Amino acid sequence: MxxxxxxxxxxxxxxxxxxxxxxxxxxxxxxEKAPSxxxxxxxxxxxxTAYDSYTKVEVRDPWNEGRLLQRYLLIPRDAQxxxxxxxxxxxRVPVKNMVVYTSVHCxxxxxxxxxxxxxxxxxxxxxxxxxxxxxxxxxxxIDLGEATSPNIEKMVEIGTEVVLASPFQNGSYGPVEKxxxxxxxxxxxxxxxxxxxxxxxxxxxxxxGRAARADSLFRETETNYLRIKSLAExxxxxxxxxxxxxxxTPWHVPAGESYMAHIxxxxxxxxxxxxxxxxxxxxxxxxxxxxxxIHADFWLIHYNKPTAMTYADLQSEYSPYSRFxxxxxxRIYGCNTNSSLYYEQVPMHPDYLLAELIAIxxxxxxxxxxxxxxxxxxx
Numbered sequence: 153m154x155x156x157x158x159x160x161x162x163x164x165x166x167x168x169x170x171x172x173x174x175x176x177x178x179x180x181x182x183x184e185k186a187p188s189x190x191x192x193x194x195x196x197x198x199x200x201t202a203y204d205s206y207t208k209v210e211v212r213d214p215w216n217e218g219r220l221l222q223r224y225l226l227i228p229r230d231a232q233x234x235x236x237x238x239x240x241x242x243x244r245v246p247v248k249n250m251v252v253y254t255s256v257h258c259x260x261x262x263x264x265x266x267x268x269x270x271x272x273x274x275x276x277x278x279x280x281x282x283x284x285x286x287x288x289x290x291x292x293x294i295d296l297g298e299a300t301s302p303n304i305e306k307m308v309e310i311g312t313e314v315v316l317a318s319p320f321q322n323g324s325y326g327p328v329e330k331x332x333x334x335x336x337x338x339x340x341x342x343x344x345x346x347x348x349x350x351x352x353x354x355x356x357x358x359x360x361g362r363a364a365r366a367d368s369l370f371r372e373t374e375t376n377y378l379r380i381k382s383l384a385e386x387x388x389x390x391x392x393x394x395x396x397x398x399x400x401t402p403w404h405v406p407a408g409e410s411y412m413a414h415i416x417x418x419x420x421x422x423x424x425x426x427x428x429x430x431x432x433x434x435x436x437x438x439x440x441x442x443x444x445x446i447h448a449d450f451w452l453i454h455y456n457k458p459t460a461m462t463y464a465d466l467q468s469e470y471s472p473y474s475r476f477x478x479x480x481x482x483r484i485y486g487c488n489t490n491s492s493l494y495y496e497q498v499p500m501h502p503d504y505l506l507a508e509l510i511a512i513x514x515x516x517x518x519x520x521x522x523x524x525x526x527x528x529x530x531x
Contacts, residue, residue: 195348196348209358223238225242242334243359250359271294314334315336318338346411350502392450393424410430485527487527
């Protein structure tokens with residue numbers, strides 16, 4: 153991974169390279185107009201700078217402030233490589249064949265009209281995007297196995313040009329790092345603003361030659377989100393909120409600076425763990441959660457089961473759940489990810505989730521709303 157101080161590298165390039173490195177342009181690699189640097193309004197995890205002959209995308213390291221995770225140089229696939237390029241990973245665009253590790257990014261590519269670029273996936277059992285499921289069934293998309301140890305021979309055989317993945321702190325891609333295929337890391341899940349996460353669609357738009365469509369889709373999401381947010385801005389009562397469940401020993405909750413905590417706030421809720429630092433998730437002991445959230449007004453859970461979860465099911469999984477007020481007073485809402493596209497849709501459509509949460513916390517602000525993800529638990 154490239155972890156070079158941007159300022160020092162830029163000074164070096166200005167002194168040693170040709171003038172084309174320093175001249176920005178409105179033209180994007182791949183033929184479409186690239187978003188300008190100031191058009192990235194919400195995302196803080198990456199920047200885009202378009203030049204005459206290539207587009208530079210810099211992904212910041214979300215775990216080390218001030219450092220880069222990666223620098224990508226997007227060059228039209230039929231053009232000669234420009235002289236005087238800065239150090240970075242060269243990606244020829246638009247990408248025609250890619251391997252995608254996550255269901256979220258498969259869903260984004262599908263919305264961009266670029267699902268046909270997906271040549272392979274890892275851990276297909278977790279991917280519910282219809283176009284990908286159809287491709288797996290027909291054989292146009294290959295399941296390469298586990299993301300930690302994918303089938304490298306197959307990856308090369310299908311002509312993979314790019315591997316699209318979500319980075320993790322101190323993570324490694326194993327043998328994939330040694331075969332010369334660019335690994336494009338999308339750290340969208342570490343954004344603090346829900347619209348910031350959604351704005352990563354612009355990066356994938358550049359990779360696939362769908363920049364204009366990406367911009368259009370994002371603008372629609374932004375408009376809807378801000379409109380829905382305004383419905384709860386003047387609420388006088390903010391119900392307290394608990395989320396998640398215990399898995400193994402820890403209970404993971406969204407950190408206070410995460411995009412989920414941001415959505416809870418915009419939906420007019422008082423998130424119990426809003427004071428936890430960070431933009432990811434925080435593992436807590438059950439006793440800590442019980443102590444702080446025993447009197448929470450609402451409790452949201454996610455689960456994956458063939459049938460809807462009931463209060464009896466929840467108590468049978470872990471009997472101390474029944475000690476929470478939200479359990480005893482029947483104010484738990486569950487999202488069955490087995491029968492909804494929650495994980496595929498919400499990252500790029502936070503407006504969907506925002507509307508849902510306002511309908512739960514402040515039903516008078518969303519009269520007649522039809523739920524798409526959550527439902528009250530049955531007895």
